[in-house]
Amino acid sequence: MKFCSACGNSVSNRIPHGDNRTRYICDSCDEIHYQNPRIITGCLPIHADKVLLCRRAIAPRKNYWTLPAGFMENGETSEQGAMRETAEEALANVTVQSLYTLFNLPHISQVYMFYRAVLTDLDFSPGLESTDVRLFSETEIPWKELAFPVIRNTLKHYFSDRKTGAYPIHIEDILIQR
Amino acid sequence: MKFCSACGNSVSNRIPHGDNRTRYICDSCDEIHYQNPRIITGCLPIHADKVLLCRRAIAPRKNYWTLPAGFMENGETSEQGAMRETAEEALANVTVQSLYTLFNLPHISQVYMFYRAVLTDLDFSPGLESTDVRLFSETEIPWKELAFPVIRNTLKHYFSDRKTGAYPIHIEDILIQR
Numbered sequence: 011m012k013f014c015s016a017c018g019n020s021v022s023n024r025i026p027h028g029d030n031r032t033r034y035i036c037d038s039c040d041e042i043h044y045q046n047p048r049i050i051t052g053c054l055p056i057h058a059d060k061v062l063l064c065r066r067a068i069a070p071r072k073n074y075w076t077l078p079a080g081f082m083e084n085g086e087t088s089e090q091g092a093m094r095e096t097a098e099e100a101l102a103n104v105t106v107q108s109l110y111t112l113f114n115l116p117h118i119s120q121v122y123m124f125y126r127a128v129l130t131d132l133d134f135s136p137g138l139e140s141t142d143v144r145l146f147s148e149t150e151i152p153w154k155e156l157a158f159p160v161i162r163n164t165l166k167h168y169f170s171d172r173k174t175g176a177y178p179i180h181i182e183d184i185l186i187q188r
Numbered sequence: 189m190k191f192c193s194a195c196g197n198s199v200s201n202r203i204p205h206g207d208n209r210t211r212y213i214c215d216s217c218d219e220i221h222y223q224n225p226r227i228i229t230g231c232l233p234i235h236a237d238k239v240l241l242c243r244r245a246i247a248p249r250k251n252y253w254t255l256p257a258g259f260m261e262n263g264e265t266s267e268q269g270a271m272r273e274t275a276e277e278a279l280a281n282v283t284v285q286s287l288y289t290l291f292n293l294p295h296i297s298q299v300y301m302f303y304r305a306v307l308t309d310l311d312f313s314p315g316l317e318s319t320d321v322r323l324f325s326e327t328e329i330p331w332k333e334l335a336f337p338v339i340r341n342t343l344k345h346y347f348s349d350r351k352t353g354a355y356p357i358h359i360e361d362i363l364i365q366r
Contacts, residue, residue: 013196015189015212015221020196028316031261034193043193047260048224049299082225083209087292087361088299109359112287114265121227121266138206179357181287183265 016041047119051091052079053127054111054164055104060145061165062129064099066157067141074157077124077164078102080139092125100143102134107177111164114183122160126168126177159184194219225297229269230257231305232289232342233282238323239343240307242277244335245319252335255302255342256280258317270303278321280312285355289342292361300338304346304355337362 011034014021019038026033026042034043054077055062063075078099082091089106096102104127113122136143146152148169156162167180189212192199197216204211204220212221232255233240241253256277260269267284274280282305291300314321324330326347334340345358 011193013191013193015191015193015199018191018196018198021193044259045262046226047262049227081222082299084223084225084297085294087294089292089361090294109290109357114267116263116265116268119262121260179287183267 011043011045014039014041015043045119047116047121049082049088049091049121049123050079051082051088051095051123051125052077053092053096053104053106053125054168055096055100055102055127055129057129057132057145060147061151061168062100062102062134062143062145063151064136064140065142065144067136067139071157073141074155075152076157076161079122079124082123088123089125092123092127096127097137099137099140100134101137102143103130104128105130109179110177111160111167112179112181113160113163115160115186116183117186124160124164189221189223192217192219193221223297225294225299227260227266227269227299227301228257229260229266229273229301229303230255231270231274231282231284231303232346233274233278233280233305233307235307235310235323238325239329239346240278240280240312240321240323241329241339242314242318243320243322245314245317249335251319251333253330253333254335254339256318257300257302260301266301267303270301270305274305275315277315277318278312279315280321281308282306283308287357288355289338289345290357290359291338291341293338293364294361295364302338302342 014036017039021034021036023032078096080095107126110126111124171177192214195217199212199214201210256274258273285304288304289302349355
């Protein structure tokens with residue numbers, strides 16, 4: 011950030027009065043521009059003994075497999091966002107069951123939320139950000155070609171919990187030194 | 189938003205290529221300025237049969253009672269943020285137990301997260317954003333002077349769950365028409 015989005019003048023990175031960390035502050039109109047973590051919301055879409063994964067058409071981790079997920083938008087709930095991303099990336103319709111995993115990734119200031127969901131039909135196909143969408147049984151999961159640790163951990167929890175039939179929310183911090 | 193924070197030129201509100209909703213886009217450098225929901229994280233601090241509330245020194249809802257909470261910051265986990273806010277607003281130290289309530293407030297693009305926490309000592313007092321900090325038993329809660337619906341709902345859940353000793357996560361959408 012170099013310029014104030016309110017007045018267009020320069021900003022500098024300094025600690026506002028009464029605050030305890032640096033913010034971008036306008037040198038002209040004094041507007042403080044806060045920057046905060048973003049939420050990525052998505053689904054773990056299930057059909058019978060299989061889960062649906064999307065092959066990423068875009069960076070980062072192009073060609074790796076992921077669960078349908080993306081940035082939560084203003085004006086929606088996290089559950090609505092998860093369904094929207096599933097519709098956009100896998101052109102799939104789901105019935106959401108419950109929030110299943112929540113991950114803090116402080117090194118990139120993100121919070122991930124995945125909902126367990128059941129496919130309402132088998133009418134799915136790649137959206138603009140996917141090159142392939144497929145159902146995988148536990149033994150078919152491409153563990154070495156998964157896009158992100160949050161995908162791996164969500165799938166691991168699911169196949170483990172499925173043995174008991176109980177799906178408590180799993181909350182984890184994924185800590186990576188920078 | 190009127191100006192591009194990257195180059196200082198004007199922005200306009202239009203739908204980027206390949207997107208499906210309007211964003212602020214720079215008329216000069218084409219930078220897209222996404223705006224996303226923010227997370228408010230906080231604690232439900234407990235001591236024996238009482239909970240700690242803070243009286244707000246600032247707008248909105250000045251003078252109303254609230255749980256210590258505030259905007260999650262970049263570089264921290266939601267639990268770290270909850271402890272930091274409790275330290276800042278109530279000068280209180282807590283041991284966090286678990287995530288307890290999660291609220292979507294799509295009309296203001298916020299997600300609230302409250303953690304159940306136990307006060308590690310009774311050494312608390314008002315921080316800069318509070319005029320008073322007190323412990324309340326269930327019968328002492330100032331129900332009509334609570335700052336926000338998320339505070340009321342979190343307290344209601346707590347006093348109800350306390351009868352059984354089980355504290356599942358409560359996830360709710362607070363929907364207000366605009």
